[in-house]
Amino acid sequence: MTMTVTPSATPVLRDARVPADGMYEGRRTLNRLPEGTRERPYELFDIAPQGRLIGAEISGVDLSRPLTPELREELNRALLEWKVLFFRGQGITSQQQRDFAANWGELETNPLLARGSSAEVVRFEKGGSGAPTFENVWHTDVTFRERPALGAVLQLHEVPPVGGDTMWADMAAAYDNLPDSVKARIDDATAVHDFIPGFVRFYGPERLIPMQEEFPPVEHPVVRTHPETGRRMLFVNTSFTTHIVGMDRDESDRLLSFLVRQAHVPEYQVRFRWQAGDIAFWDNRATQHYAVDDYAPHRRVAERVAIAGDRPF
Structure with missing residues (x-):
């Protein structure tokens, strides 16, 4: 029998x-400095990068002492270049923390958060039988204000034996890597920010x-320009951005969902493991941050001083 x-x-x-709008893999553009910026050494302290883009540990500076104009200027350059600076084992007082932050401008008060030793000091105390507090979501501080904070100085007073890290993400890198089609949709767009979603x-x-009269909804650019470096940065976040002006709600929700996910990309991040007395000083204009909630039932106690910023443009 023959088979065919x-x-x-x-x-x-x-x-x-x-x-649609899913995350992608592959090589990303990772520019730490604005285009054309020349690398220069630091003369007044040592610096140890903690990541390719963001985060540097500073040694050789005593934050309990007043800053000279030269030291303040060099620290500001490091802040602009690295976005978040870490100072190990400082253990300074609340007054010294306020004095250090005041080198960058007017200090901010926040009646929505627990107060420390003065109106300018916010206290975060969590763990054990303590009440829940605000932390484990990617966000930029107080974008519900007309003038969101320039930056913040955070000191850990009590650190859990394991966990309790904080992460920061570089939002200039997040913008740089957006598809051109998305940039075209958002470059001139504005979004509404409101304190209610973050605190309800x-x-x-x-x-x-x-508090509603004191903090009405405000509009900010979806992409802001850094007032000192000129870099373009993604400026929407999960806690406070409610919608993009001029879009129907479904379109706005979908686009915002895609934009806020950009902070989740590990290449844009640095993660810091705290020890008691450590300080982090970050540029709130250029970053988002996330306090990792993985240390229950242990306690974590921190105090933050924030510096008032400018109106985003």
């Missing part, structure tokens, strides 16, 4: 796709309603 063999069809790759998880209406 039918040639098989040419193999065809099956159709497959990821969801923890406070009831009786606490928030009296």
